[in-house]
Amino acid sequence: MTSAVSFQKVSRHFGSVRAVDAVDLDIAPGEFFAMLGPSGSGKTTCLRLIAGFEQPTSGSISIFGERAEGVPPYRRNVNTVFQDYALFPHLNVLDNVAYGLMVKGVGKAERHKAAEEALSLVRLPGYGARRPGQLSGGQRQRVALARALVNQPKVLLLDEPLGALDLKLRENMQEELKSLQKALGITFVFVTHDQGEALSMADRVAVFNDGRIMQIGTPEDIYQRPRTRFVADFVGSSNVLPPDFVQRYSGQHRWGSLRPESIRVSRAASGEGVAARLISTNYLGATTRLALDADGLKLHAVVPAGTALPAEGEAVVLTFNREHLHLMDEPA
Amino acid sequence: MSVDATMPRATAPAILPGSGGMRGALSDLFWRRPQLLLLLMLLPPVLWLGIVYIGSLFALLAQSFFSIDEFSGLINRQFTLKTYGDLLQAANLDIILRTVTMAALVTVASAIVAFPIAYYAARYARGRWKALFYLGVMLPLWSSYLVKIYAWKLILAKEGILTWLFAKLHVLWLLEAWLALPVVGGNSLSVSFTGTFIVFVYVWLPFMILPVQAALERVPGNLVEASSDLGASPGQTFRNVLFPLALPGIVAGSIFTFSLTLGDYIIPQIIGTSRLFIGQAVYSQQGTAGNIPLAAAFTVVPIVIMGFYLWGAKRMGAFDAL
Numbered sequence: 001m002t003s004a005v006s007f008q009k010v011s012r013h014f015g016s017v018r019a020v021d022a023v024d025l026d027i028a029p030g031e032f033f034a035m036l037g038p039s040g041s042g043k044t045t046c047l048r049l050i051a052g053f054e055q056p057t058s059g060s061i062s063i064f065g066e067r068a069e070g071v072p073p074y075r076r077n078v079n080t081v082f083q084d085y086a087l088f089p090h091l092n093v094l095d096n097v098a099y100g101l102m103v104k105g106v107g108k109a110e111r112h113k114a115a116e117e118a119l120s121l122v123r124l125p126g127y128g129a130r131r132p133g134q135l136s137g138g139q140r141q142r143v144a145l146a147r148a149l150v151n152q153p154k155v156l157l158l159d160e161p162l163g164a165l166d167l168k169l170r171e172n173m174q175e176e177l178k179s180l181q182k183a184l185g186i187t188f189v190f191v192t193h194d195q196g197e198a199l200s201m202a203d204r205v206a207v208f209n210d211g212r213i214m215q216i217g218t219p220e221d222i223y224q225r226p227r228t229r230f231v232a233d234f235v236g237s238s239n240v241l242p243p244d245f246v247q248r249y250s251g252q253h254r255w256g257s258l259r260p261e262s263i264r265v266s267r268a269a270s271g272e273g274v275a276a277r278l279i280s281t282n283y284l285g286a287t288t289r290l291a292l293d294a295d296g297l298k299l300h301a302v303v304p305a306g307t308a309l310p311a312e313g314e315a316v317v318l319t320f321n322r323e324h325l326h327l328m329d330e331p332a
Numbered sequence: 333m334s335v336d337a338t339m340p341r342a343t344a345p346a347i348l349p350g351s352g353g354m355r356g357a358l359s360d361l362f363w364r365r366p367q368l369l370l371l372l373m374l375l376p377p378v379l380w381l382g383i384v385y386i387g388s389l390f391a392l393l394a395q396s397f398f399s400i401d402e403f404s405g406l407i408n409r410q411f412t413l414k415t416y417g418d419l420l421q422a423a424n425l426d427i428i429l430r431t432v433t434m435a436a437l438v439t440v441a442s443a444i445v446a447f448p449i450a451y452y453a454a455r456y457a458r459g460r461w462k463a464l465f466y467l468g469v470m471l472p473l474w475s476s477y478l479v480k481i482y483a484w485k486l487i488l489a490k491e492g493i494l495t496w497l498f499a500k501l502h503v504l505w506l507l508e509a510w511l512a513l514p515v516v517g518g519n520s521l522s523v524s525f526t527g528t529f530i531v532f533v534y535v536w537l538p539f540m541i542l543p544v545q546a547a548l549e550r551v552p553g554n555l556v557e558a559s560s561d562l563g564a565s566p567g568q569t570f571r572n573v574l575f576p577l578a579l580p581g582i583v584a585g586s587i588f589t590f591s592l593t594l595g596d597y598i599i600p601q602i603i604g605t606s607r608l609f610i611g612q613a614v615y616s617q618q619g620t621a622g623n624i625p626l627a628a629a630f631t632v633v634p635i636v637i638m639g640f641y642l643w644g645a646k647r648m649g650a651f652d653a654l
Binding site for chain 1: 554568572576577
């Protein structure tokens with residue numbers, strides 16, 4: 001089966017900066033694919049390479065089997081939802097949504113009807129006559145989504161589309177985006193720096209750092225079985241364990257990772273385990289996050305709220321199930 | 333680490349005493365009554381604009397409703413529309429039509445020349461190139477207007493550099509063919525309407541470039557990307573996004589180029605034919621002819637035209653993107 005998007009050894013350099021460095025990537029049709037990474041990691045440049053705003057310095061890009069290098073954005077059946085929405089301020093909402101059809105020469109009545117339908121799809125029916133300036137951030141986001149979807153793109157690109165929304169709205173939009181994607185069957189490529197968002201929405205996640213892909217896999221793969229220290233640390237702030245520590249528990253001299261929620265914390269008197277000191281507790285609502293110091297090794301544990309906790313500064317013992325200790329590929 | 337170890341305990345009182353004296357009292361007064369400060373700041377310019385500027389304009393307009401006694405040459409201070417009747421004589425209508433046509437052509441040409449320059453400056457020029465752009469646009473404004481016009485007279489003259497350049501490029505026939513045309517042609521460029529037009533465009537161009545550049549600067553770059561992303565070719569992006577968003581700037585620039593051309597009397601005096609423009613007509617009516625009412629009536633023409641122009645621009649939605 002042809003990939004929706006395929007990168008072969010794609011690089012994009014800006015002067016001496018390697019924004020994207022020899023990236024290989026295959027996104028399946030109908031997939032919800034997330035590109036996750038810190039800012040400056042090359043994920044947005046990858047998105048812009050798919051949209052056609054950037055051209056690769058080397059390597060080849062194909063979209064549904066067709067080579068895309070040198071093809072301008074307006075000849076790609078790919079649409080983007082921009083980070084700050086990029087709605088046209090001089091057009092009303094309906095004309096914003098109908099813009100793609102207008103430039104393709106679709107008649108006024110027909111394109112307005114399609115735009116009206118797209119607005120219903122994003123639950124903004126009847127908003128057509130308003131100006132973008134009169135809408136809230138969440139509504140603008142939906143208009144931007146409708147404006148892209150009305151063109152029935154082969155691939156929909158989303159550049160941190162939820163970044164500017166408040167928490168409640170963001171959670172709603174996450175669910176909506178996911179169900180929309182399921183209903184429409186369009187390939188979604190989603191750029192985010194929020195690991196929670198990537199894990200909860202995507203079918204597969206690519207973790208970027210320094211212009212390279214560190215790991216591609218299902219959210220579970222990425223979360224449970226990080227391959228490198230960077231992935232373990234970035235996705236859900238796992239505890240990264242040095243090879244010497246790992247050797248004591250697994251017999252192998254390799255870097256390891258341990259999820260904060262896999263660590264049990266008990267008072268020092270209560271038996272065997274890793275001796276540590278509780279440095280601070282951080283109340284997060286549903287859980288409490290503990291900062292621990294095990295003989296110079298900084299660790300974090302997450303325990304359910306309501307657990308009886310030792311006082312800050314007290315000596316504690318840490319225990320964990322050895323199955324939860326994950327060994328990483330990264331060489332020691 | 334305790335807080336006391338690093339931060340000295342504050343000894344200052346919670347509320348500081350006033351700085352005292354006249355200035356301190358004034359500062360406190362203005363802080364409590366900001367409208368008072370606003371009034372003080374606005375009073376001088378409002379007086380200037382309201383009385384000296386607008387007032388003298390109305391005094392001038394009032395003159396246009398007086399008439400001149402043709403025998404004695406004295407002004408008859410009684411309300412009459414006779415002067416406006418004079419304005420509608422064929423010779424005077426000719427002057428108005430000629431001036432308005434020139435102003436319109438100069439405005440359109442300025443907009444066409446200015447847009448790519450402004451676009452480059454707003455989109456691509458950074459740092460040193462941007463400074464160079466501002467210098468390049470503003471530099472001509474630093475030198476005397478008269479010197480520039482006389483320089484152009486030399487450039488456009490029959491023995492001038494432009495004729496020489498056409499000859500060197502073996503296209504002198506092109507220039508001669510153009511000069512042979514009726515209305516726009518003449519003995520040489522410096523005594524033709526074409527010459528007047530070229531110099532008008534040159535002199536007013538900065539007044540078009542700067543507002544268009546300011547308008548384009550406010551267009552976020554991602555709107556152009558969004559348009560392209562939605563399938564618009566560069567031409568369609570220009571028509572549907574860039575042009576409408578730059579329109580307020582173009583209209584602002586055209587107000588300058590249009591009204592400055594309507595009122596100018598020096599350029600057509602030095603470069604061009606002997607046929608009059610509105611500015612020249614005003615100059616000669618109030619001077620040698622001593623017909624102040626007709627001169628005043630002539631000055632009403634550009635004001636009325638600009639009024640209609642702005643009204644039309646607003647109706648066309650030129651200011652919607654502001």
